[in-house]
Amino acid sequence: MVSERSLAVLRAIVQDYVASREPVGSKAIVERHAFGVSAATIRNDMALLEEEELIAAPHTSSGRIPTDKGYRVFVDQLTEVRPMTRAQRHAIETFLGESSDLDELLARTVRLVAQLTRQLAVVQYPSFGSARVRHIELVSLAPDRVLCILITDSGQVEQRVAELARRIDDETLAALRARLNEVVGGKAMADAADALSGPFDDVAPVDAEALRTLATTLAEQARAQRQDRLVVAGAANLVRTEQDFAGSILGVIEAIEEQVVLLRLFGEMAGDEHPVAVRIGRENASFGLGEASVLSSAFEIPGRDVSRLGVVGPTRMDYSHSIAAVRAVARYLSRTLGEN
Structure with a gap:
């Protein structure tokens, strides 16, 4: 069983070793810390700490350094965390x-x-592991370029530009927006990404390619939040x-x-x-x-x-x-x- 004074000696060894990178001996502890006991007494405490594998001798010198176990005890006994100035x-x-x-x-x-x-x-x-899709917005930047906006229930907004293979008008874009919101609205991000990667069999063939491009872009946005x-x-x-x-x-x-x-x-x-x-x-x-x-x-x-x-x-x-x-x-x- 390690005594309170032995724990105090361990704290002194850790603090001095961290500060100097030099093994710490009993004489240095007596000189630097107010224990009120002799170097011989400190050596006895150090012997107990060494038996408990809390400190070790790196070489033949009289100094000791903390072991991993010693650092663990030091951290667990750390009642005072030096506050930030x-x-x-x-x-x-x-x-x-x-x-x-x-x-x-x-x-x-x-x-x-x-x-x-x-x-x-x-x-x-x-x-965004716990976030859900609140809304998808599609903004036409040009007849064949669309800004895909993914909005979560936490208010986060993710934007990417999708390049389409053909031009689409505003009416078609509105229909595609409604379809995408129908698919992912309220879903968790991972589920939304999976849903956007699935087939859209009920879309007119002429619009299927544009919808797939938009869905792929939005799926990448949803997955990016999970990376x-x-x-x-x-x-x-x-x-x-x-x-x-x-x-x-x-x-x-x-x-x-x-x-x-x-x-x-x-x-x-x-x-x-x-x-x-x-x-x-x-x-x-x-x-x-x-x-x-x-x-x-x-x-x-x-x-x-x-x-x-x-x-x-x-x-x-x-x-x-x-x-x-x-x-x-x-x-x-x-x-x-x-x-x-």
Whole structure:
């Protein structure tokens, strides 16, 4: 059983190792932290921590470093998350508040989180899993060019231009619009895409080709809202910490490039009850990230699936600061997107 003082020694080792990247010895702990006991007592505590596999000796020196298990205990015992300063909160609101649309907002978000945490930042692009089609509008741009507008019940508007093989008049376009709305009105996005991909046997042959072109375009719009993808920034931060990885960081980079890996990991982390979920080292081994830590927090846009924002970095990470940054930005996104 690890005592309260031993846990405090573990916290000191984690904090000092994160700050210096150097193994931490008992003498340094006595000098830097007010434990009020001798170095010999601290060494006894460190011996207990080593028996519990919470710290380890990287080589023959007297210093110790945290293990994955030690980081886990540290994070689980983390009662105080260092709050963002007023200046940092203002920077978040100012920098993200200048975004003109969702694409720019998410691009700015990962850049900001990468800067705040000095880690690789990742944001999951929200998808319309729970949205339904409210209306389809077709606007004639030319006799053979039509703007296809897909409107969801959450107010999201998706637009694409369809090029037709022949000219159609306004009356025909109105009839095709009515037919398409009849097929997909009220359907979930995935169901709408399937319905638009099916046959339209009750349409006059002369209009069948135009209807198929319009339906295909709209189906692509509906499917695009279901495509899970990530926006990433701060790869240079990962390279900067390469020495924190025992092996090559190529495996970590490959796992990140395989976006489906992080999306699966984010999916597992969604079940975590904490505001910011933390997966450390070997807990990520099955995803090819056994030497990395991943932090993520949820944010939500009304009418879309819950998405996640997070960071990926070495286990030697400033967890308190990174958790605070991820949590603050995720809350800002939820609040701002919920208002718009």
